Amino acid sequence: MRIVCIGGGPAGLYFGLLMKSRNPENEVTVVERNRPYDTFGWGVVFSDQTLGNLRAADAPSADAILDAFNHWDDIEINFRGQQIRSSGHGFCGIGRKRLLNILQARCEELGVKLVFETQVTDDSVYEADLIIACDGLNSAIRQKYTDTYHPDIDTRDCRFVWLGTKKLFDAFTFAFEETEFGWFQAHAYRFDDQTSTFIVETPERVWRAAGLDEMSKEDSIAFCEKLFAKYLDSNALLSNAAHLRGSSQWIRFPRVVNGEWVHWRRNANGSQTPVVLMGDAAHTAHFSIGSGTKLALEDAIELANSIGAHPGDLPAALKHYTEVRSIDVLRIQNAARNSTEWFENVDRYTSFEPQQFAYSLLTRSQRISHENLRERDARYLSGFEDWLARRSGVERAPDKHSVPPMFTPFTLRGVTLKNRVVVSPMAQYSAVDGIAGDYHLMHLGARAMGGAALVMTEMTCVSPEARITPACPGMYAPEHLRAWKRIVDLVHRQSDAKIGIQLGHSGAKGSTRVSWEGIDQPLAEGNWPLVSASPQQYLRGVSQHSREATHEELREIEAQFVNATRMSIEAGFDWLELHCAHGYFLSSFLSPLTNHRTDEYGGSLENRLRYPLQVFNAIRAVWPQDKPISVRISANDWVEGGTTPDDAVKIARAFKAAGADMIDVSSGQVSKDEKPVYGRMFQTPFADRVRNEAGIATIAVGAISEADHVNSIIAAGRADLCAIARPHLANPSWTLNEAAKIGYFDVAWPKPYIAAKSQLERNLERERAQAAANAGLSAQERAQRAEGTT
Numbered sequence: 001m002r003i004v005c006i007g008g009g010p011a012g013l014y015f016g017l018l019m020k021s022r023n024p025e026n027e028v029t030v031v032e033r034n035r036p037y038d039t040f041g042w043g044v045v046f047s048d049q050t051l052g053n054l055r056a057a058d059a060p061s062a063d064a065i066l067d068a069f070n071h072w073d074d075i076e077i078n079f080r081g082q083q084i085r086s087s088g089h090g091f092c093g094i095g096r097k098r099l100l101n102i103l104q105a106r107c108e109e110l111g112v113k114l115v116f117e118t119q120v121t122d123d124s125v126y127e128a129d130l131i132i133a134c135d136g137l138n139s140a141i142r143q144k145y146t147d148t149y150h151p152d153i154d155t156r157d158c159r160f161v162w163l164g165t166k167k168l169f170d171a172f173t174f175a176f177e178e179t180e181f182g183w184f185q186a187h188a189y190r191f192d193d194q195t196s197t198f199i200v201e202t203p204e205r206v207w208r209a210a211g212l213d214e215m216s217k218e219d220s221i222a223f224c225e226k227l228f229a230k231y232l233d234s235n236a237l238l239s240n241a242a243h244l245r246g247s248s249q250w251i252r253f254p255r256v257v258n259g260e261w262v263h264w265r266r267n268a269n270g271s272q273t274p275v276v277l278m279g280d281a282a283h284t285a286h287f288s289i290g291s292g293t294k295l296a297l298e299d300a301i302e303l304a305n306s307i308g309a310h311p312g313d314l315p316a317a318l319k320h321y322t323e324v325r326s327i328d329v330l331r332i333q334n335a336a337r338n339s340t341e342w343f344e345n346v347d348r349y350t351s352f353e354p355q356q357f358a359y360s361l362l363t364r365s366q367r368i369s370h371e372n373l374r375e376r377d378a379r380y381l382s383g384f385e386d387w388l389a390r391r392s393g394v395e396r397a398p399d400k401h402s403v404p405p406m407f408t409p410f411t412l413r414g415v416t417l418k419n420r421v422v423v424s425p426m427a428q429y430s431a432v433d434g435i436a437g438d439y440h441l442m443h444l445g446a447r448a449m450g451g452a453a454l455v456m457t458e459m460t461c462v463s464p465e466a467r468i469t470p471a472c473p474g475m476y477a478p479e480h481l482r483a484w485k486r487i488v489d490l491v492h493r494q495s496d497a498k499i500g501i502q503l504g505h506s507g508a509k510g511s512t513r514v515s516w517e518g519i520d521q522p523l524a525e526g527n528w529p530l531v532s533a534s535p536q537q538y539l540r541g542v543s544q545h546s547r548e549a550t551h552e553e554l555r556e557i558e559a560q561f562v563n564a565t566r567m568s569i570e571a572g573f574d575w576l577e578l579h580c581a582h583g584y585f586l587s588s589f590l591s592p593l594t595n596h597r598t599d600e601y602g603g604s605l606e607n608r609l610r611y612p613l614q615v616f617n618a619i620r621a622v623w624p625q626d627k628p629i630s631v632r633i634s635a636n637d638w639v640e641g642g643t644t645p646d647d648a649v650k651i652a653r654a655f656k657a658a659g660a661d662m663i664d665v666s667s668g669q670v671s672k673d674e675k676p677v678y679g680r681m682f683q684t685p686f687a688d689r690v691r692n693e694a695g696i697a698t699i700a701v702g703a704i705s706e707a708d709h710v711n712s713i714i715a716a717g718r719a720d721l722c723a724i725a726r727p728h729l730a731n732p733s734w735t736l737n738e739a740a741k742i743g744y745f746d747v748a749w750p751k752p753y754i755a756a757k758s759q760l761e762r763n764l765e766r767e768r769a770q771a772a773a774n775a776g777l778s779a780q781e782r783a784q785r786a787e788g789t790t
Helices: 010-022 048-057 059-068 096-110 140-144 204-209 217-227 292-309 314-344 354-362 370-376 378-391 438-448 478-494 551-571 585-590 605-622 645-658 684-694 707-715 726-730 734-741 751-775 779-786
Strands: 002-006 027-031 043-047 070-072 075-079 082-086 091-095 113-115 130-133 151-165 172-179 182-190 196-203 251-258 262-266 272-277 410-412 415-417 421-423 454-461 498-504 575-580 629-634 662-666 697-700 721-724
Touching (some): 010 130, 043 048, 043 096, 043 292, 048 059, 048 292, 059 096, 070 182, 075 354, 082 354, 091 096, 091 182, 096 113, 140 272, 151 204, 151 217, 151 314, 182 217, 196 204, 272 314, 292 314, 354 378, 370 707, 438 454, 438 478, 454 478, 454 575, 478 498, 478 551, 498 551, 551 575, 575 585, 585 605, 629 645, 645 662, 645 684, 662 684, 684 697, 707 721, 707 734, 721 726, 726 734
Parallel strands (some): 002 027, 002 130, 027 113, 075 172, 130 272, 421 454, 421 721, 575 629, 629 662, 662 697, 697 721
Antiparallel strands (some): 043 091, 070 091, 075 082, 151 196, 172 182, 182 196, 262 272, 410 415
């Protein structure tokens, strides 16, 4: 093949040497705009896993890179005068110039043609079978074919400057300093025997407030030296960007995503040449997870592998390359987004004590979880768990394990929950005439005995017309009160769990079939009239049309909520939740997608909040002062023009001011036009924002399925409770089972189940031991053992 790589960074050099080493007949040219052995920047960071990938791809260059690396295991976090270290992270640093020199030398050794001091803006000057556009962040080739690639560039908020210093750091070091203008942070690491990278970062508003936008380069460096003097030990900060002046050395990180990675260029003779994006031209990932160079090298490896796996079929190879790499890159970019947003919003977490601040930083990307930290540094994590437990009033006994965050108690008003797990409200569609019957007794009773601290009813409706389906439970008739009291008494008598009731009104989403007969589909017959904030049809062309509730109806519905609250008190519930989410009646006032009123209840967010707050104030006035009320909200409608996470913070502040104790932070289900972004714990960032910006306790929900998730969320201060839904349907004793899975045995089981506790723990201990043994076996040995041959 004739291959031209436009761009002599890590991607182009590495792909060139891989293709030449795998087939010396390949004609490979790498074209670079800079001079030979000239580069900008300081050090780059790889994980130990990345080094393994390099060794498998090309051992000679990997050996040279390994010889030049500085390796460390520790991350050090400096915050409010405290220094916290965590080990076992396995990082390596190397100078960017040294890395490129190694790759250049390997290319020359293999016969790759290197062309320097050549700026390429038009790929058509090259005749080749394959052209790699790896010409960096501001790729001219990507710009030329923008109609094919569809680049999406998101310029992030923080300003940062990439500096160096002769201070040699012995750990990957984060330092946070508060100024009168706001917070600054430094990311520092050693990359050779003489030099460390020192990146200074701060939000745009802080950068401007400090006057850095008007300072000379020399003055801004002096500013940083003074601010971080305690970490530099009298060493200067250095810049190698001589071509930059003043504030231009402070840049904002651009996140790059491309819809397509391959453009087929039509040549004059009618043939086609693929022009393939690679490295920063294809994608970027924020430097706070150190993956830009990693991604570039792994692009090169995957494309070389794909070509090798599809001999003579370049289109198939390129299709495989883009499919594989786009998924891998998406994972990294999702983690990078989480990390980026953490650093953009450091002031969200600066009220944390240093111990929790450090944990939050370590787990910011969600790639490192609680148990992953235990594997890396068990001593650090155990000490942190002890510290966190003491904050909850729990002291570890000398002969016991540290208490995982999931199992620390939590108190609101006069109610103390034994742990942080909630059985989420889950519609069961099993009531008759609004009466919660034997099914609900079994369903809620089993989960109350399963270890969760709080068991919530499904949305319980305040009138017959407030029901979602005819099979939804209610709290508006004497028989409803008696039925619920029977269930509450059982939970209190047979378990140490608390039980809460979620009160709501379906609004425009009512009068539908049970889910297994057609979710959100209107009843075949017997429909009742629907009211909501404004006229709407939830499923266009399918659902009933609701009409705008009159002021008289609003007063009546408010009274129904108050009546249901009084009945809930009599039934003995420990907790009350007001449902203001998912497009139901109260939610329809909050979202601009569903509220088009022109009276005092419509228009601005303040007005849209007016009726839900009116209902909340009415129920808070009658609900006992020693019992909590939470409010469930949709923090993101996932539709342009709908409720945003910024709005959610304002909504939470309003309910907090009215006396709410906690916000149950969900999202979506307001409009069928929604386009949610799913993933592990995908709604937790909303709970994080509400908790740490509005200053109110939160419940995290959504794709939380393991103890590891709960521990990470609680320990990092992203939420105070975790509501688990589907896993509790599959296993009523999910909490007890997860405790055994992570090896935490100091959990009380119902006495009749004690025999099962010890057996489960033994079985899981054996499974862990077997997994550890298998981890030490080769792939062949594992296969033989699985087949029973060893």
